Amino acid sequence: MQSEQEFLRHYDSSQFPSPIVTVDSVLFTLKDGALCVLLVKRANHPQQGYWGLPGGFIDMLRDDTIYQTAMRKIVEKTGVTPAYLEQLETFSGTERDPRGWSLTTAYFALIAYQNCQTQIDDVLDAKWWSVKQIPSIKEIAFDHQHIIEKAIHRLEQKTLYSMLPVYCLPDEFTLSELQTVIETILDKPIQRKSLVRRFDASGIFEETGKFAATGSRQAKIYRKMDNVDIQNFSRNLGE
């Protein structure tokens, strides 16, 4: 009977056929009052010239996990590090990529527009698209339209039962700004009182002591405390 060491010495994974494996990310931000997704114009075949999600192949020498692949690709294509990155779902099949049987693990990510505005404006072939105009873009690569829809749905759901949208804001923000982000994601108004109650109950925010001048009464400026995670509420908002 062969030992495992013996087996591994002779094992060559490249002799087995394998699907094309990629990692793609749906990066969201809030820009001009609209929820936006970053798309990159594809420089190479296949689907050259089409708009696609930032992503690409795993670099097995540099990436310890596909989380790192997702993060590396976002940094490479945009120059910025998202505030939040979470695995979404893995999409697969024979039809989704013309090169053949393929599999992509999609991530979704959040960033404050203020934290990436200049870097992304520098990248000519990267562009923020409002999620409302996405369905009208004909030249979206592969099944990325479908992936974006799934990501939007996940973001909406998490917005109903967590404070995740803070990651669309800069380090310091007012409650009204948070409310605006949430309402933009959900595409409907929410009760400020409900937000305040959750904000207080979460215990993850602290006052900076500063105030924002908004043209009328000044708003308290808060920040999320360091090293605290976003936890879930046991009910959904708005239903």
Next chain:
Amino acid sequence: MQSEQEFLRHYDSSQFPSPIVTVDSVLFTLKDGALCVLLVKRANHPQQGYWGLPGGFIDMLRDDTIYQTAMRKIVEKTGVTPAYLEQLETFSGTERDPRGWSLTTAYFALIAYQNCQTQIDDVLDAKWWSVKQIPSIKEIAFDHQHIIEKAIHRLEQKTLYSMLPVYCLPDEFTLSELQTVIETILDKPIQRKSLVRRFDASGIFEETGKFAATGSRQAKIYRKMDNVDIQNFSRNLGE
């Protein structure tokens, strides 16, 4: 400039290094009042003789998507078709498989013990393990222990806000049986009244007109209606 057709004609994905890609499933059932996971004794290297999740390589000729890979592997290893199958998460890294950089998309599945008892008893190298004894099994392959933990957590969460546990029951069942499944998954009692309210509100169950003789008052026997999906409640139970 090269056309996409030209590009695809010369494209050979096998010339690029690729991680080892597999699909694994965490199949749950309720057996002897305990939530159990199916593990299969590994016949081949690596980790020969260890207990692992039912799964394996994608067969690109037979599987249209990895969902089908997951389903096919469960059927091959157990002879039964799970009542429910959902993608869990994709796990990746250099360390998790001794053969090298690997990636596995994990699914989680539910089945009624009554619907698979005989088939699985026939399979000598497949065994149901109570989730409570899983941590004590030393010979679990790869990171499957970790994957099982994630699957248990997902199942618990979904049990708090949906009727998903019905898929652990046969087609016809009583409310008390459903309550028992839920309490076993959550490992704590729930209010029967709360269950009844959700059961009624869901609108996805119907009376069969039959009754179960339990030694005392007979219980109504229900079934899930055909072609209806499990929807989510906007609150969690038990908190």
Next chain:
DNA sequence: GCAATAGTGTCTTTAAGACATTATGTA
């Protein structure tokens, strides 16, 4: 009738919805 399990009634509790009210800044 008694024990056991099935099923209902109803009061309490929790957290969100609605919206009026008060507070504080700028013009």
Next chain:
DNA sequence: TACATAATGTCTTAAAGACACTATTGC
């Protein structure tokens, strides 16, 4: 002072928790 936006108070509502109570069966 008027106005705008920030922040709070408080009543209502929705759905879960608690638990008592009734119903039906086998013995």
